[in-house]
Amino acid sequence: MPRVARIPRELRLKPFSGSGAVAAGLLTKRNLTGPSWRRLLPDVYVHACAFDDGDHRMWCEAAALKLPAGGAVSGLSAAFLWGVDLLPRRSPVHITLPRSARPDPHPRLAVAHWALGPEDLTRLFSGIPLTTEVRTAFDLGRSLSRADAVAAVDALLHRRLLRREALTHYVGSHAGLPGVRRVRELLPLVEASSESPMESRLRLLLHDAGLPRPLPQYEIRLSPAATPSSARRDGPYRSGRFLARVDLAYPQWRIAIEYEGDHHRERATFRRDVSRFNVLRAAGWLVLRFTADDVLRQSAQLIRTVRQAIAERT
Structure with a gap:
């Protein structure tokens, strides 16, 4: 049975200096040429089991x-x-x-x-x-x-x-x-409330187009004007009830702007989104939804859509 090479504990998990390991008596130069070690940079090695090219x-x-x-x-x-x-x-x-x-x-x-x-x-x-x-x-x-x-x-x-x-x-x-x-x-x-790089890009597009600055991560609550007079104070339509938090918003026009990443395609997320958008629509909000393709490749159309929505609600 071939002898299994002993792996020094100090060298099992992280990259190390090859010459330093040799000087410390942990390995020989010949050991470093064997299959147990991967060379990352000149004189820098890692154990083969700890190597992950994408790490x-x-x-x-x-x-x-x-x-x-x-x-x-x-x-x-x-x-x-x-x-x-x-x-x-x-x-x-x-x-x-x-x-x-x-x-x-x-x-x-x-x-x-x-x-x-x-x-x-x-x-x-x-x-x-x-x-x-x-x-x-x-x-x-x-x-x-x-x-x-x-x-x-x-x-x-x-x-x-x-x-x-x-x-x-x-x-x-x-x-x-x-x-x-x-x-x-x-x-x-820059904006500390921004929750994703694409949301940041979307906000910058609106700024560069000369549109008003939207409020990021805006909490939408049911306003008195949207609350049925017959609703009980503790009912589902009570004034001030939290409805949703949206990526960007123009509260003065009740326009919400959402960036839709790939995770919104998941069934559970999609169902929550449908329910959420229906609630916002019932409260008088217009929700504009954009994807990465809109932000990165169809930005002119995106700007036209937002500008038209503002014009219609002004």
């Missing part, structure tokens, strides 16, 4: 082992580690390095060169160096497209990882950094 955290842990002093996981990868996943499929790890660092290019690393101050850096409990929440928001605001940047900052605000005041202060105290004007222009557009 971005694993790749961040691997990249962290290559970071020089003053370097950090940043941008979309830092946002991911903070709990905001906006990464495209098979995204490289985004890292920021001092200007003097010139690593060899690698397809799983996206490198930016900026000077990070001590106030820009922190570490997770796992030891990964990454940019702080406010620096992460600042970098995303100046590096992503305008719509993606609004969605990213919205998400950080929504998860209470960031306060608008903190980002405003950071922008004001770093006026000399490239891209600061871009981030300053985003500040009036």
Whole structure:
């Protein structure tokens, strides 16, 4: 029976430095060429059982082992580690390095060169160096497209990882950094109540079209005008009863705007939606429903629909 190789406990779950493991006597150079280990980056390995090509955290842990002093996981990868996943499929790890660092290019690393101050850096409990929440928001605001940047900052605000005041202060105290004007222009557009990137994009479309700013995550309650006079105070039509919370709303015209993701196609969700929309219609609300295709590819028609609805109810 072939002998099963002993796997050091320290190397079972996370990426590690190959030369460091050899120096510590945990493995030999020959061991690292065997099937038990997967090479992720130069001199960085992980046990084959712990390898998952789609695990971005694993790749961040691997990249962290290559970071020089003053370097950090940043941008979309830092946002991911903070709990905001906006990464495209098979995204490289985004890292920021001092200007003097010139690593060899690698397809799983996206490198930016900026000077990070001590106030820009922190570490997770796992030891990964990454940019702080406010620096992460600042970098995303100046590096992503305008719509993606609004969605990213919205998400950080929504998860209470960031306060608008903190980002405003950071922008004001770093006026000399490239891209600061871009981030300053985003500040009036971001919204902590936004619950999804597509909702953020939809709100930005309405703003750019010159339409009034809708209220996000608006709670609709039955108004006295919509309450039958014969209804009991504790009846189903009592004034002030909660009806629904909608993505965006123009309360002055009783127009609700909803983004419909794929989860709305599930049977249980679809049934709840039908009941919900019927309740809103009975209360005098017009509900406009849009999909990703409307937001991304049919935006002109979307704007016409909203503009027409406002005109009809004005």
